[in-house]
Amino acid sequence: MSRLHGIAGSSGIAIGTIARLPDATAQISQPTDDARDDLQRLLAAQTEVAAQLQRLAAELRAEDKPNEAGIFEAQVLLANDPSLVSEVERLLAQEQIPLPEAVRKASDTMGATLSRIDDPYLRERAADVQAIGQQIIAVLQGVTLDLRVPEGAIVIARDLTPAQTARLRRLRIAGFATAGGTATGHVAILARALDIPAVVGLGDTLLDLPDGATAILDAAEGLLIVEPDAEELEHYSALRTSRQEDAARRQGLLSLPAATRDGQPIELWANIGHPDEVQRALAVGAQGIGLFRTEFLFLERSAPPDEAEQYAAYAAVLREMSGQPVVIRTLDIGGDKPIPYLQTAQEANPFLGWRGIRFAMRFRELFQVQLLALLRAATEGDLRIMLPMVATPADVAWVRAEIDVAIAGLAQASIPHRADVPLGIMIETPAAALTLDLLATGIRFCSIGSNDLAQYTLAADRSVAELVQRYRHDDPAVFRMIQLAVSEARRLGLEISICGELASEPRAAVALVGLGLEKLSMTPAALLAVKESLRAVSSEEARQQARQALGRADLPQRL
């Protein structure tokens, strides 16, 4: 028996036999001596992959799965990416390697650049770029990535393309496990949407497992057990039944109010990174979008999206939310999240450098375009604009002046827009938590970004794996910072919520409510579990949990 630990790709337990998929990148063919021929082959393979993706998107649309279809439609753009062609051309000329090898190297390099970015949504695009590369190689090699696996199998692979993931569903597999991949990658997103138990990021030892071996996949725990004993098999089949019961029970919460046991209402909102994700938010009963990360619009391309494209994305989300609030965060990039087409300086401490709103100050024209798109889209629903990484009153004052400029331009050109869009800030820096009163001028709401607030409070870089023990968003220091912000917001009469990952953990969510937060925004997948935990406690019990979280369980009078 062996146990492999990876990353939870979805939830659910699968029990089955292992079936391995071929790896398209494993066989790389010999060089050809005609560079033009290579280029033509590459373009033909790109076209073929784009067509495959388009067919898949059409099938999914026909099955009434617009979100999943959207993933493949976005990938068509990646498949046709001209920067891949130029990178492959460069490699062919400089290194004289075979075409498939050049495609692999080019997609790895492009993927590696993205994977260094400290944003889960942007990082996951790395896997997409590599998956597309793999599909192009498969076409070039004539390898069919079409899958033949027995029903009920646990499929293992180095990585899956999103297209393969979607096809797996039809084969009625029990689950899948991949050596690569991240929790927020498209493969994991699809596994969740299609309800397939999946573990990703298991490492290359996964690929040594024998075909046909019995295995258990505990997706939520990120665990793969190979050749389990009878006792373990019995334990996991019982657990599978009880998890299925949990999920079914939580579905029953959909129509019930989000409130503590004694009736204190709590609003549960959803975080999204792409307009496609609104459906998932609505499906779990989200009452609003508390964080729309707009970074996705700016990546995997050679120029920023224009105003029309941004307007279309924001308006689509607002329309789908039918009047419910949508908090759209302005571009949060810079420092460790470079955009290739925008020159940013190399920095010794990127997290303390040109990030978030500071980046907007440096790229003012880009920010103006985003503001124009937002102010126009605001006519479509309840849009609120939120600023990332605010630390000083000057940050807010600068944005207010920029908004006034944008409004004046729209008014002068008689372009429909809303001038009274509420402006809010994220509380991600200790400075914001400590001086909320000084920042509040012109601000209508604030939202705690506990992911960044934790790293700045604890002085522990959230992107350094070795610091994971020090970077704890549930540390008492973080809770005390949140407490400070909540009480200050209350005193100022300022609406406050939280949209960091802390809110998606059922225990922490209870403590946050105990601290006085009445609005929590989280990944849609966590919403019903959080609702369940809140409904199980009284307000007093929540306050008790908060005292513990603050490390002040012995000082009940403080809350």
Ligand code: PEP
């Ligand atoms: C946060 O910092 O908590 C947050 C929500 O922003 P991001 O994770 O996108 O940095």
Ligand code: MG
């Ligand atoms: Mg943040």
